[in-house]
Amino acid sequence: MGARQQGGSAIQATSTGGRHPSLHTVKPLGRTLFNRVFATIYAHSILALLFYHAKTLFYSTTLVSFSVTLAFLISDLVLAFFWVSTQTFRMFPVYRKQFPENLKKIMERSDFPALDVFICTADPYKEPPISVVNTALSVMAYDYPTEKISVYVSDDGGSALTLFAFMEASKFATHWLPFCKKNNILERSPEAYFELNHTCTSEAVSIKIIYESMKVKVERVLERGKVDDENITSGQEREAFNKWADSFTRQDHPAVIQVLLDASKDKDIAGYSMPNLIYVSREKSKASPHHFKAGALNALLRVSGCMTNAPIILTLDCDSCSNDPETPLRAMCYLSDPETRPQLAYVQFPQIFRGINKSDIYNAEFKRLYQINVMGFDGLSGPNYLGTGCFFQRRAFYGSPSSLASPEIPELAPDYIVDKPIQSQSVLAIAHQVASCNYESRSNWGSKIGFRYGSLSEDYHTGFRMQCEGWKSIFCDPDRPAFLGDVPITLNDALNQQKRWSIGLLEVGFSKYSPATFGVKSIGLLMGLAYAQSAFWAMWSIPITTYAFLPQLALLNKVYIFPKVSEPWFFLYAFLFLGAYGQDFLDFILAGGSIQRWWSDQRFWIIRGISSYVFGSVEFFLKFLGISAFGFNVTSKVVDHEQSKRYGQGIFEFGVHSPMFVTLTAAAIINLISFSQGLVEVFRGNNLEGLFVQMFISGFAVVNSWPIYEAIAWRKDKGKMPIKTSIIATLLAGTLYTASCFVFL
Numbered sequence: 001m002g003a004r005q006q007g008g009s010a011i012q013a014t015s016t017g018g019r020h021p022s023l024h025t026v027k028p029l030g031r032t033l034f035n036r037v038f039a040t041i042y043a044h045s046i047l048a049l050l051f052y053h054a055k056t057l058f059y060s061t062t063l064v065s066f067s068v069t070l071a072f073l074i075s076d077l078v079l080a081f082f083w084v085s086t087q088t089f090r091m092f093p094v095y096r097k098q099f100p101e102n103l104k105k106i107m108e109r110s111d112f113p114a115l116d117v118f119i120c121t122a123d124p125y126k127e128p129p130i131s132v133v134n135t136a137l138s139v140m141a142y143d144y145p146t147e148k149i150s151v152y153v154s155d156d157g158g159s160a161l162t163l164f165a166f167m168e169a170s171k172f173a174t175h176w177l178p179f180c181k182k183n184n185i186l187e188r189s190p191e192a193y194f195e196l197n198h199t200c201t202s203e204a205v206s207i208k209i210i211y212e213s214m215k216v217k218v219e220r221v222l223e224r225g226k227v228d229d230e231n232i233t234s235g236q237e238r239e240a241f242n243k244w245a246d247s248f249t250r251q252d253h254p255a256v257i258q259v260l261l262d263a264s265k266d267k268d269i270a271g272y273s274m275p276n277l278i279y280v281s282r283e284k285s286k287a288s289p290h291h292f293k294a295g296a297l298n299a300l301l302r303v304s305g306c307m308t309n310a311p312i313i314l315t316l317d318c319d320s321c322s323n324d325p326e327t328p329l330r331a332m333c334y335l336s337d338p339e340t341r342p343q344l345a346y347v348q349f350p351q352i353f354r355g356i357n358k359s360d361i362y363n364a365e366f367k368r369l370y371q372i373n374v375m376g377f378d379g380l381s382g383p384n385y386l387g388t389g390c391f392f393q394r395r396a397f398y399g400s401p402s403s404l405a406s407p408e409i410p411e412l413a414p415d416y417i418v419d420k421p422i423q424s425q426s427v428l429a430i431a432h433q434v435a436s437c438n439y440e441s442r443s444n445w446g447s448k449i450g451f452r453y454g455s456l457s458e459d460y461h462t463g464f465r466m467q468c469e470g471w472k473s474i475f476c477d478p479d480r481p482a483f484l485g486d487v488p489i490t491l492n493d494a495l496n497q498q499k500r501w502s503i504g505l506l507e508v509g510f511s512k513y514s515p516a517t518f519g520v521k522s523i524g525l526l527m528g529l530a531y532a533q534s535a536f537w538a539m540w541s542i543p544i545t546t547y548a549f550l551p552q553l554a555l556l557n558k559v560y561i562f563p564k565v566s567e568p569w570f571f572l573y574a575f576l577f578l579g580a581y582g583q584d585f586l587d588f589i590l591a592g593g594s595i596q597r598w599w600s601d602q603r604f605w606i607i608r609g610i611s612s613y614v615f616g617s618v619e620f621f622l623k624f625l626g627i628s629a630f631g632f633n634v635t636s637k638v639v640d641h642e643q644s645k646r647y648g649q650g651i652f653e654f655g656v657h658s659p660m661f662v663t664l665t666a667a668a669i670i671n672l673i674s675f676s677q678g679l680v681e682v683f684r685g686n687n688l689e690g691l692f693v694q695m696f697i698s699g700f701a702v703v704n705s706w707p708i709y710e711a712i713a714w715r716k717d718k719g720k721m722p723i724k725t726s727i728i729a730t731l732l733a734g735t736l737y738t739a740s741c742f743v744f745l
């Protein structure tokens with residue numbers, strides 16, 4: 001909205017010095033001055049609050065009041081940390097525009113750099129192969145010199161079913177690509193295209209028939225769980241599937257690298273060349289760590305290095321379909337600009353999703369994380385890497401801009417020129433060698449070269465470390481979303497995803513490369529703080545859990561812990577609450593959000609605070625102390641019909657028992673009871689002034705908890721709260737209340 005109108009025009013030449021038409025412009029957002037003034041006022045209010053706590057702490061006469069004050073002091077210090085670090089995003093947010101149409105005036109198409117696309121998938125039953133195929137087709141059909149595109153699919157599930165789907169896709173692609181280009185189609189994922197376009201030409205109808213028959217074949221094979229002989233059409237295909245011997249399991253198998261399309265040979269039905277399409281399932285063995293997605297990406301980095309070694313790499317999650325065929329040209333506006341290029345590690349596009357319900361109940365949109373904060377980062381040294389939809393310079397994986405970190409073999413150097421066909425014996429031999437699981441042992445992969453290991457949030461970690469090395473990045477947020485991904489549609493999936501993120505981020509936060517120490521030293525205070533905010537994301541659990549339980553338990557015990565409405569300190573509390581919420585609301589709406597979605601956003605922040613972040617922190621510290629281990633739990637992209645219907649109606653999906661639902665439900669129960677108790681007090685004419693803040697907090701929580709009460713009390717569908725969860729939560733609430741009676745006695 002506001003942001004979009006300030007883009008500037010193509011006439012203001014920026015980077016090309018006026019000699020050529022401009023490729024891109026950058027402008028500060030209009031609200032920067034307001035942000036700075038407001039920050040000054042708000043900072044003073046925070047200091048006043050801390051002073052108030054210190055004073056209360058100093059004069060507290062009992063152990064209980066001392067402990068309660070201390071708990072609020074700690075909580076408010078954490079809130080203050082998040083507030084301070086949020087200001088880094090508000091100091092210099094910028095908005096950029098690109099002019100891809102000008103690229104053609106400056107460069108010949110034949111001079112465009114080659115592009116290697118990496119697509120990761122890990123489990124055919126959670127990530128349906130037909131969707132992965134759609135993602136691949138959507139980028140194979142990019143408006144970009146086709147023979148320069150190579151798509152590498154990493155299959156961490158090591159599944160013949162996925163390979164089968166891609167064999168079928170390579171045949172379908174020979175029809176699909178010319179169809180898209182000839183008709184200048186925008187949605188180049190067939191699924192999206194057929195969903196949107198109901199009035200079809202006869203050509204479209206016949207393409208649709210080919211697509212549907214491929215889809216049916218792929219889905220049938222998936223249902224059967226194996227590729228039957230009748231589905232294998234050539235000796236070459238049979239040879240490939242023979243690799244799935246009896247000893248082949250997903251955790252233990254040799255590397256499988258299969259060239260499905262070869263740009264130098266294969267042609268589409270119109271006679272034009274096809275892109276390269278290569279299936280890669282790296283070697284796995286239970287004896288060696290595989291480092292989850294980062295490991296998969298590094299294997300692709302090496303395999304692609306010796307096969308095509310394109311200078312530009314696009315990384316995609318299996319569900320990130322292209323939504324705009326012009327996207328690589330937009331990225332090229334920066335990657336081909338001699339002024340920005342030498343320092344530029346990557347151009348990040350925002351993560352945008354399809355199929356989010358109207359009020360976005362699980363806050364899948366993540367406006368703050370994926371859009372608002374990123375614009376703030378962009379005005380400093382550039383956005384963090386978001387894991388998908390990102391164009392890298394290959395060189396950025398090999399050391400800082402000024403000093404190259406050399407790989408073990410010359411074939412992997414970023415400037416190596418591949419002079420043999422990708423299917424030649426020698427190329428395939430090296431590719432298999434670098435995809436083996438022992439290749440990385442005692443090497444710099446994962447520490448100084450490639451995607452970085454040691455965190456379940458490999459995206460955040462890798463981008464951060466690149467910036468510490470001196471690389472810059474750019475956020476590219478065009479009006480038409482460049483990619484569209486899938487969102488979790490059950491609460492359990494959403495919370496588990498958030499738990500994984502919070503663990504991964506803590507892993508970086510407490511490593512020797514912590515943004516708070518190493519980061520501040522390498523990239524400066526503002527960038528360091530900006531990264532630190534995410535690293536310690538899970539610490540939100542401290543204030544949120546405290547405010548979800550403590551004021552309520554005190555209220556139940558008739559202990560009033562906040563300033564009375566008539567006291568001046570009350571206004572401080574009111575200002576801090578309204579100021580923070582108000583500014584958040586403003587940011588959200590100015591970034592094009594709706595009021596309804598903003599409400600869900602704040603609600604889900606509270607929900608995460610008492611579930612994902614609490615459990616994520618606990619799991620992290622157990623691992624830190626060497627007591628347990630955790631893995632990368634892939635988010636399901638499979639759509640259950642009933643669940644998806646409820647999701648569409650905006651109904652919360654519980655359905656299964658989860659410890660994370662227990663804490664949530666316990667909080668909902670305690671808030672409801674304490675609010676009711678407060679009401680009783682008010683009707684009895686007791687002390688509304690002293691009660692007010694506590695009543696307000698529990699009332700606010702009650703309104704937010706509405707979906708939980710529904711799920712416990714009167715829903716009948718499969719997504720209601722399991723009885724077991726409700727019982728355990730009630731017991732937990734009872735225990736907390738009993739304990740509080742002893743404390744507040």
Ligand SMILES: O=c1ccn([C@@H]2O[C@H](COP(=O)(O)OP(=O)(O)O[C@H]3O[C@H](CO)[C@@H](O)[C@H](O)[C@H]3O)[C@@H](O)[C@H]2O)c(=O)[nH]1
Pocket residue numbers: 120121122123127154156291292293296316317318319386387388456457458459497500501504632633634635636
């Ligand atoms: O061992 C693994 C685990 C996952 N993946 C792939 O990683 C991607 C992301 O997994 P998903 O379950 O969809 O996670 P999300 O939480 O939705 O993803 C976000 O968070 C991840 C880090 O936790 C980033 O890697 C992603 O890019 C980012 O979109 C998918 O394509 C998976 O196939 C692998 O290749 N190997």
Ligand SMILES: [Mn+2]
Pocket residue numbers: 317319485486635
């Ligand atoms: Mn995902």
